Amino acid sequence: MIEAPVHPLRRLWRRAPRYRGRVVMGTVWAVLNQVFDILPELLIGVAIDVVVREEGSFVGQWTGIDDREAQLFVLAGVTAVVWLLESLTEYLAQRSWRTLSQALQHDLRMDAYGHVQELELAWFEDREAGRLLTVLNDDVNQLERFLDVGALQIIQTATSVVAVGAVFLVISPLLALLAFLPIPVIVGGSLLFQRRLEPRYAKVREQAGRLGGLIGGNLGGIATIKAFGAERRESLRVEAASDAYAEANRAAITLSAAFVPIIRVAILCGFMVTLVVGGHLTLNGTLEVGMYSVLVFMTQRLLWPLTRLGETLDLYQRGTASLRRILDLIDAPISVRPGARELPPAADGERGRAVSFDAVEFVYRDGDGSVRTRVLDGLELEVRSGETHAIVGPTGAGKSTVVKLLLRLYDAEGGTVAIDGVPVGELSFESLRGAIGYVGQDTFLFDGSVADNLRYGMPDATDEQLRAAAEAAEAHEFVAALPHGYDTPVGERGVRLSGGQRQRLTIARALVRDPAILVLDEATSAVDNETEAAIQRSLLRISRERTTIVIAHRLSTIRHADRIHVLDGGRVAEAGTHDELLALRGRYAALWAVQTGEVAQADAALD
Numbered sequence: 001m002i003e004a005p006v007h008p009l010r011r012l013w014r015r016a017p018r019y020r021g022r023v024v025m026g027t028v029w030a031v032l033n034q035v036f037d038i039l040p041e042l043l044i045g046v047a048i049d050v051v052v053r054e055e056g057s058f059v060g061q062w063t064g065i066d067d068r069e070a071q072l073f074v075l076a077g078v079t080a081v082v083w084l085l086e087s088l089t090e091y092l093a094q095r096s097w098r099t100l101s102q103a104l105q106h107d108l109r110m111d112a113y114g115h116v117q118e119l120e121l122a123w124f125e126d127r128e129a130g131r132l133l134t135v136l137n138d139d140v141n142q143l144e145r146f147l148d149v150g151a152l153q154i155i156q157t158a159t160s161v162v163a164v165g166a167v168f169l170v171i172s173p174l175l176a177l178l179a180f181l182p183i184p185v186i187v188g189g190s191l192l193f194q195r196r197l198e199p200r201y202a203k204v205r206e207q208a209g210r211l212g213g214l215i216g217g218n219l220g221g222i223a224t225i226k227a228f229g230a231e232r233r234e235s236l237r238v239e240a241a242s243d244a245y246a247e248a249n250r251a252a253i254t255l256s257a258a259f260v261p262i263i264r265v266a267i268l269c270g271f272m273v274t275l276v277v278g279g280h281l282t283l284n285g286t287l288e289v290g291m292y293s294v295l296v297f298m299t300q301r302l303l304w305p306l307t308r309l310g311e312t313l314d315l316y317q318r319g320t321a322s323l324r325r326i327l328d329l330i331d332a333p334i335s336v337r338p339g340a341r342e343l344p345p346a347a348d349g350e351r352g353r354a355v356s357f358d359a360v361e362f363v364y365r366d367g368d369g370s371v372r373t374r375v376l377d378g379l380e381l382e383v384r385s386g387e388t389h390a391i392v393g394p395t396g397a398g399k400s401t402v403v404k405l406l407l408r409l410y411d412a413e414g415g416t417v418a419i420d421g422v423p424v425g426e427l428s429f430e431s432l433r434g435a436i437g438y439v440g441q442d443t444f445l446f447d448g449s450v451a452d453n454l455r456y457g458m459p460d461a462t463d464e465q466l467r468a469a470a471e472a473a474e475a476h477e478f479v480a481a482l483p484h485g486y487d488t489p490v491g492e493r494g495v496r497l498s499g500g501q502r503q504r505l506t507i508a509r510a511l512v513r514d515p516a517i518l519v520l521d522e523a524t525s526a527v528d529n530e531t532e533a534a535i536q537r538s539l540l541r542i543s544r545e546r547t548t549i550v551i552a553h554r555l556s557t558i559r560h561a562d563r564i565h566v567l568d569g570g571r572v573a574e575a576g577t578h579d580e581l582l583a584l585r586g587r588y589a590a591l592w593a594v595q596t597g598e599v600a601q602a603d604a605a606l607d
């Protein structure tokens with residue numbers, strides 16, 4: 001049996017018990033406010049009653065005051081008190097709902113963002129960052145609007161229908177029946193509207209997400225767009241997405257705009273019935289004049305707020321559609337969860353940690369679990385503490401994947417990845433990732449100063465530690481020459497620095513934490529010869545004190561490694577020192593011949 005989906009408001013109610021008291025209080029203020037809001041209209045009827053009925057008036061009987069002038073003063077006093085109470089409860093209701101909506105939108109945004117950060121990398125690969133941004137911003141704002149305005153409107157409308165209905169019933173059950181006749185039509189029509197509007201709003205949100213995703217992606221890749229002269233093409237794509245968004249909105253608006261005029265007709269019928277039938281009853285003496293005027297006013301009170309039902313349902317629709325997306329994001333299951341263990345203290349005199357891959361299997365999968373790419377198939381690899389190992393192999397062999405499994409950016413599907421014998425899955429993320437200094441292919445820097453970026457993995461690092469790390473990565477010299485030294489802003493993603501400078505800073509950033517294991521994934525792939533030589537020199541220095549794993553295409557950079565693993569077909573095809581591998585005359589020897597051969601040919605061409 002398929003379980004019916006739980007309504008998003010119910011899901012919210014269940015997950016936010018700390019807000020329940022505030023929702024109840026906000027509702028109480030809103031109900032009281034509506035009651036005080038209706039009372040002045042009753043008082044108008046009472047005033048007319050004073051003028052028409054002389055001594056026998058309601059106020060006269062109730063207070064025992066005969067003088068009609070005095071009766072009017074009493075009435076004015078009561079009116080003043082009612083108005084004051086109406087204003088006060090209005091203030092309290094508004095304040096309750098608005099502060100509630102602020103607190104809730106903040107919490108939901110933070111819950112969603114916090115949860116998204118916990119999700120594994122594979123989850124992000126199936127989604128566009130811009131779409132997530134839309135949920136975290138637009139959807140949260142939409143919900144805020146509903147709580148600010150819509151929730152209050154719903155409570156107020158419901159209260160006024162019930163309160164006015166009660167007054168009608170007391171005064172004239174016949175007229176109550178007649179005045180209420182349009183209500184089923186209005187409510188039924190509204191619900192019908194709502195049902196037809198819902199898919200249209202879902203489409204609007206969907207298109208907003210697509211548009212956000214496209215623009216976010218384009219702004220991130222603006223340099224590539226410019227380099228390929230693709231501005232016009234991208235403008236057209238954004239235009240198409242923006243058109244689709246406007247079109248989706250148009251479809252929703254066409255329907256929602258028709259709502260109020262249709263409801264007005266129903267209200268007109270109810271109003272005319274009260275006017276004519278009530279007037280008739282008054283003329284033949286069945287109904288007091290004061291009562292008649294109360295009922296005419298009350299019909300307005302009863303039916304007019306229902307014209308807002310369309311707008312309210314609009315807010316409700318948008319709000320719940322957004323809430324569903326936010327809650328779905330918060331409830332997205334996390335599949336790569338941290339363990340609870342800490343790494344045991346390093347053995348005496350050991351500066352590094354041992355790393356091992358034992359029969360490791362790994363497959364990249366699509367969101368539905370189907371195989372996208374089979375990468376590792378029984379990988380065996382061991383790095384002893386303090387040694388420097390290199391992983392080489394043809395492009396796409398799975399070298400980067402190996403280190404991503406070590407960092408647990410993904411989880412292996414079979415076999416064990418371990419540090420000092422402890423499977424990485426059992427370690428807390430702090431312990432695991434705190435032990436590893438990772439320099440990826442993508443030299444991502446954050447908007448901030450050089451020092452901010454260096455401190456990223458260790459916020460309380462001293463200036464001396466930053467400088468030592470920068471020196472080890474041969475970055476100190478160029479940083480010192482920047483206009484503000486370590487305080488120079490690097491720009492978003494480090495755009496104000498050269499590729500080589502960024503590369504050296506990312507190495508320094510990893511070193512600030514003095515990690516037991518240093519992982520360099522193609523750290524010299526995008527740099528000039530001078531930078532490569534600088535990184536080579538610093539590598540020799542920094543790798544002495546820790547375990548180092550280097551992934552490299554240029555074999556010259558890793559020829560001094562303690563051991564080189566040649567990855568092919570999902571496993572280590574050959575392993576040994578540079579000399580041993582050359583002697584083997586296998587894959588490595590062939591790769592080496594190609595690379596050195598190229599150098600020899602280039603040299604020959606230059607001669």
Ligand SMILES: Nc1ncnc2c1ncn2[C@@H]1O[C@H](COP(=O)(O)OP(=O)(O)OP(=O)(O)O)[C@@H](O)[C@H]1O
Binds near residue numbers: 365372396397398401
């Ligand atoms: N997120 C991903 N989703 C699906 N397939 C992926 C993903 N990342 C990598 N792959 C695929 O997995 C294989 C191994 O990728 P990996 O990046 O580990 O290779 P590599 O040996 O580091 O390559 P290179 O030397 O080009 O950097 C490749 O075929 C790649 O296309």
